[in-house]
Amino acid sequence: FDHCRETVDWLLGHTKQRPRIAIVCGSGLGLLADSLKNQESFQYTDIPNFPHSTVPGHEGRLVFGELQGKPCVCMKGRFHLYEGYPLWKVTFPIRVFKLLGVEILLVTNAAGALADLYHVGDLMVIRDHINFPGLVGQNPLLGPNEERFGPRFLALSDAYDGKIRTLAMEIARQFGYDSFVKEGVYCMVSGPTFESIAEARLLHLLGADAVGMSTAAEVVVARHCGLRVFGLSLITNKVIKEYDSQESIDHLKVLEVSQSRASLLQTFLTELVGRLE
Ligand SMILES: Cc1cc2[nH]c(=O)nc(N)n2n1
Numbered sequence: 635f636d637h638c639r640e641t642v643d644w645l646l647g648h649t650k651q652r653p654r655i656a657i658v659c660g661s662g663l664g665l666l667a668d669s670l671k672n673q674e675s676f677q678y679t680d681i682p683n684f685p686h687s688t689v690p691g692h693e694g695r696l697v698f699g700e701l702q703g704k705p706c707v708c709m710k711g712r713f714h715l716y717e718g719y720p721l722w723k724v725t726f727p728i729r730v731f732k733l734l735g736v737e738i739l740l741v742t743n744a745a746g747a748l749a750d751l752y753h754v755g756d757l758m759v760i761r762d763h764i765n766f767p768g769l770v771g772q773n774p775l776l777g778p779n780e781e782r783f784g785p786r787f788l789a790l791s792d793a794y795d796g797k798i799r800t801l802a803m804e805i806a807r808q809f810g811y812d813s814f815v816k817e818g819v820y821c822m823v824s825g826p827t828f829e830s831i832a833e834a835r836l837l838h839l840l841g842a843d844a845v846g847m848s849t850a851a852e853v854v855v856a857r858h859c860g861l862r863v864f865g866l867s868l869i870t871n872k873v874i875k876e877y878d879s880q881e882s883i884d885h886l887k888v889l890e891v892s893q894s895r896a897s898l899l900q901t902f903l904t905e906l907v908g909r910l911e
Pocket residue numbers: 661743744745746747823825827828829845846847870871872873874883888
């Protein structure tokens with residue numbers, strides 16, 4: 635808690651802005667942060683106690699500013715379990731946002747589609763998640779509970795805010811995006827390996843619609859401290875589930891699709907922020 639307090643005091647001393655909405659930009663989706671008005675940004679390396687990004691496509695800046703007239707703070711670049719960060723570091727920014735006065739967290743990520751319903755370039759509004767690492771002990775809330783943030787035992791049956799999901803689907807309809815904006819279950823794996831065929835089939839059997847290497851841990855910590863959460867996955871590839879498939883996946887392909895759909899995602903999220911109350 636004191637770690638967070640120190641970081642928050644530093645930030646409060648370096649900007650007059652007081653964000654109500656926090657946005658975590660996924661792989662190659664940092665475009666949104668560039669569109670904020672009255673920007674004030676800080677390199678993660680300059681912020682006390684902040685971890686450093688090490689993944690290509692993740693810049694490493696915390697950007698304060700306004701989107702549709704609403705005070706926001708954007709993470710350009712996030713931290714991943716596969717980088718070797720302990721989960722308390724991966725999720726540290728979320729508790730900083732809480733102490734800054736943020737009430738809503740919008741989290742985006744790139745993910746591979748497990749369900750045939752999804753195609754490359756689709757957007758998946760996250761209805762629920764499977765926190766695979768969390769099920770086997772890699773949970774950000776492990777260890778002594780910090781009562782000043784939230785309860786020892788956290789309920790997650792309502793993790794992804796229903797009102798915001800309804801609003802998002804409404805916007806998709808109004809913008810004519812409904813052919814490629816669908817709701818689904820996001821499964822977090824630790825990475826950095828992409829799934830084997832057998833793993834892909836396993837996750838699909840378990841009810842996951844898309845799989846990625848982030849997001850669930852941040853959402854758990856956000857819910858623990860009472861933030862409303864909305865998650866959006868950009869489908870960057872269809873996960874290979876057949877042994878005779880000629881397809882292959884790599885990080886460059888993930889980034890290429892992210893770049894190609896970044897502006898659409900920006901339009902969608904900007905409209906959503908504008909209509910949040
Ligand atoms: C960011 C990202 C993209 C994909 N695609 C995939 O097939 N499997 C994953 N785990 N991920 N993660």
